[in-house]
Amino acid sequence: MNRKVIMEPNVVSEIQRPKYQHVVLNSSRWETETVVEWLLYYKSIGFDHCYIYCNDDDPYEMYSRIISFIEGDEPFVTFHHLPYQGQQDSCWMHFLSNHKHECEWFMFVDGDEFLALKPTNSIKTFMAEREDKADCIFFNWIWFGPQDFLERPAGSTLTQFIRRENLLERMDPCVKTMTRSSCVDLRFLGYPPDPMLNHRWPAPVQARMRSMNVLGEPMDEYLSEFPKSGERYLSDTNKRQAIFDTAITYHYLFRSREDFIRRVRRGTLGAYYFQPMWGNVATSTDGTLDKFISILNHTEDRFLADYWNGQENIVRRRARATTIVQPNEKPNLALGSTPHQSSTSPWSKGDIYEDAKGAISGVHTGSDGFHTNLEDNPYWQTDLGHICELTEIRVFNSLKNRAFAGRAYPLKVEVSQDGASWKTIFINSTHAPFGGADGHPLIIRLKSEAQYVKLSLMNRDFFHLDEIEIY
Numbered sequence: 204m205n206r207k208v209i210m211e212p213n214v215v216s217e218i219q220r221p222k223y224q225h226v227v228l229n230s231s232r233w234e235t236e237t238v239v240e241w242l243l244y245y246k247s248i249g250f251d252h253c254y255i256y257c258n259d260d261d262p263y264e265m266y267s268r269i270i271s272f273i274e275g276d277e278p279f280v281t282f283h284h285l286p287y288q289g290q291q292d293s294c295w296m297h298f299l300s301n302h303k304h305e306c307e308w309f310m311f312v313d314g315d316e317f318l319a320l321k322p323t324n325s326i327k328t329f330m331a332e333r334e335d336k337a338d339c340i341f342f343n344w345i346w347f348g349p350q351d352f353l354e355r356p357a358g359s360t361l362t363q364f365i366r367r368e369n370l371l372e373r374m375d376p377c378v379k380t381m382t383r384s385s386c387v388d389l390r391f392l393g394y395p396p397d398p399m400l401n402h403r404w405p406a407p408v409q410a411r412m413r414s415m416n417v418l419g420e421p422m423d424e425y426l427s428e429f430p431k432s433g434e435r436y437l438s439d440t441n442k443r444q445a446i447f448d449t450a451i452t453y454h455y456l457f458r459s460r461e462d463f464i465r466r467v468r469r470g471t472l473g474a475y476y477f478q479p480m481w482g483n484v485a486t487s488t489d490g491t492l493d494k495f496i497s498i499l500n501h502t503e504d505r506f507l508a509d510y511w512n513g514q515e516n517i518v519r520r521r522a523r524a525t526t527i528v529q530p531n532e533k534p535n536l537a538l539g540s541t542p543h544q545s546s547t548s549p550w551s552k553g554d555i556y557e558d559a560k561g562a563i564s565g566v567h568t569g570s571d572g573f574h575t576n577l578e579d580n581p582y583w584q585t586d587l588g589h590i591c592e593l594t595e596i597r598v599f600n601s602l603k604n605r606a607f608a609g610r611a612y613p614l615k616v617e618v619s620q621d622g623a624s625w626k627t628i629f630i631n632s633t634h635a636p637f638g639g640a641d642g643h644p645l646i647i648r649l650k651s652e653a654q655y656v657k658l659s660l661m662n663r664d665f666f667h668l669d670e671i672e673i674y
Contacts, residue, residue, distance in 0.1 A: 221384065223306040225326050227318075228254035230285070230294040233469045234314035235265045237360055241314055242272055244361065246279060247514050248318070249326040254281045254302055256294035289473020295400045299392070303384045308334070310381045311401035317361065317453045317507060318342065318379075324510055329450060330381070333419070338383040338412040339404070341422055343437075343446050344375040344454045348499025352459040360455050361511040367453070369501040374443045376425075376433030377402055379452055386412045398474060403429070417450040418442075453507055457499065460485070463492065527642035531595055537563040537656075537673040542585035546576040548665065559583055562671045569602045569640040574667040581666035582659035587673070590620055590654045596629075596647045597672040598658065599639030611668060612636060613661040614645070618653035625657065639669045 227250045231238060242253060253272075257265045262284035266273065272280040281302065285294055295311065303309065308330065312318065320329045333340060347367045356363055379402065391407040392400075403409070403426060414422040425436050437443055457463060463485035466478045484492050523530060542559035551558040551574050561572035562583060575581040600611050612634040617625040629647045631637075637645035656673055660666050 221305055221307045223251040224308065225250050225330065225381075226252045226254065226306040226309045227312050228256070228294075228298055228309060229312050229314050230256040230258050230291045231265070231314040232258040232288070232475075233465070235259070235268050236355075236357075238265060238269055238314060240359055240361065241317070242269060242280065243514075244317055244511070245312075248320065248324050249328075252281065252306065253279060254298055255283070256291075256297070257282065257284045258286075258288065258290070258294070259284075260286060260288075287473070288470045289475040291474040292396050292398050292400060296392075296396055299387060299389060303387060306384055308381055308383055310379060312379060312452070313401075313454075315360075315455045315458075316344075316379070317455070318450070319453050319507055320450045321448060321506070333415070334383075336413065336419065337415045338386040339409070339414040339422075340381045341378040341403075341414065341416045341425070342381070342450060342452050343416075344377050344379075344452050345370065345447065346375065346499055347453060347455045347457075347504075348496055348501075349457045349459045349462060350500055354461045355459045355465075359511065360458060361507045362515075363508075364455055364458060365503055365505050365508050366500040367502055367504045368499050370443055370447055371440055372498075372501075374437045374446070375454075376430045376437055378433075380404070383412070416446065418445055453504075457496075460492070460496070528644060531597070531672070531674045533594070533674045535565070535672045535674060536587050536591055536593075537585060537671055538565055539563075540585040540587050540673070542583065544573055544575055544583045545581045545659075545666075546578055548574050548576040550574040550667075559585070562668055564670065567599055567640040567670050569669060571601045571603070571667040572599075572669050572671075575665060577663070577665050579663045580659050580661065581664070582657055583666065583668070583671070584655060584657040585671075585673075586622070587654050587656070590652050593618065593649055593651050593653055593656075593673065595672075595674040596649065596656065597670075597674075598637065598645040598647070598668060599670040599672075600637055600644070601667050601669050602639055602641060607667070608636070608638070609634075610664050610666065611660070613664075615659050615661050616647060617657045617659070618649075618651050619655040619657070620653055622655045626651065626653075630661070 227245050245253060259265055266282060269280060272278060273282045283297065287293070320326060345367055347364050350364060350366055387408060388411065392405060397405045404412070409426070416422060416425070425433050463481045467482035469475065469478070471478050484495060540563060542563060543555050544559040545555070547555055547558055550571060552561060558573045563585065564572065573583060596616060598614070600608050602608055612631055614631045615627060616629040617627050619625045628649045628651060637643060658671065
């Protein structure tokens with residue numbers, strides 16, 4: 204049976220070994236709409252686990268939104284609900300009393316804060332270079348603005364908000380910490396604890412740690428007369444730039460103009476006692492709000508937007524890799540080409556030109572894209588507009604029934620540069636069956652330069668296919 208122990212710095216307990224190396228935790232109120240992206244982001248940069256303290260009046264909405272992160276054999280989230288508005292310090296103390304022993308390092312991060320680690324954006328890489336030198340690492344903030352949004356937009360925070368305050372003008376002295384768990388002795392925290400635990404540690408706790416900023420510089424002077432001492436340190440623009448270029452917390456505290464009022468509506472109790480100041484900014488009549496927003500919207504910054512777009516592209520590729528028929532990444536040259544067919548039938552949709560377009564609609568129905576009449580060697584042909592290098596042709600058969608699908612089996616495919624002299628690139632001499640939208644289209648690979656592509660039957664029959672793709 205595991206039991207909690209108070210561990211001295213850098214001493215490994217034989218009684219309880221941590222389950223996780225790096226964890227992140229937050230206390231969230233009214234963040235259900237954005238919590239999934241927040242979790243996915245911290246998971247993507249290498250955090251092993253997350254502790255969420257839901258401070259909503261009712262936890263159901265947030266819990267149900269992230270249930271897949273919470274439940275299962277190896278959950279990414281440990282979820283707790285604290286119904287008393289604004290009692291963030293109680294959340295931190297609950298974690299320290301009940302979960303600190305489960306991890307080597309932990310970091311308090313709000314739901315609108317995203318840690319940016321440059322250039323790799325990997326917590327494992329970042330910490331590997333520093334964890335032997337420090338027990339507490341301090342990360343500064345940079346504030347992002349609401350841009351032109353009047354109300355919060357749906358969708359991604361990271362890809363939609365790309366403007367921040369001017370680094371050359373200021374940097375907020377407030378910090379967040381990544382702390383070695385074994386260095387936090389609860390006996391030195393006091394009770395009730397300091398309400399700023401999520402920003403910095405009380406002096407008796409801090410004194411037992413080797414503390415540094417992301418540049419590897421000691422934090423003693425920075426914290427000596429905080430916040431004035433922090434402001435003095437950050438008055439050096441070179442320091443600010445160096446911190447920003449190394450690692451910093453991107454703080455998306457206002458995601459619309461309405462967010463200033465929203466912070467007041469969210470609540471003003473406990474740790475939210477100062478939120479009315481933002482309501483005053485929003486209702487001011489002297490231009491304070493516009494001026495403040497212009498400050499926050501000063502500079503374009505796409506670091507996390509580009510990172511997150513890259514992550515989404517990775518997921519997109521993985522998703523598409525599950526497709527039964529792997530997509531060809533090249534443009535489908537058939538789209539926009541000029542087709543015609545040998546004849547029309549009672550099942551045609553228009554003349555020989557209009558009906559032929561049904562095979563290059565880009566929509567796979569499993570039915571007839573075009574339909575000729577009964578004739579000898581019926582054909583479908585298209586003009587690509589100019590000579591192209593062709594590497595692949597995909598033929599999707601009509602699958603209305605087995606007999607009708609069999610009509611296309613005696614297939615011949617030809618290409619031409621001038622529409623007069625033709626080169627045969629495929630003959631289905633064995634009449635081998637092929638499908639289409641069922642995941643089994645005929646895929647013909649070639650290497651040929653041509654402007655015209657023709658598909659025809661080598662017998663007398665009706666000719667109809669669902670879709671034809673040319674790459």
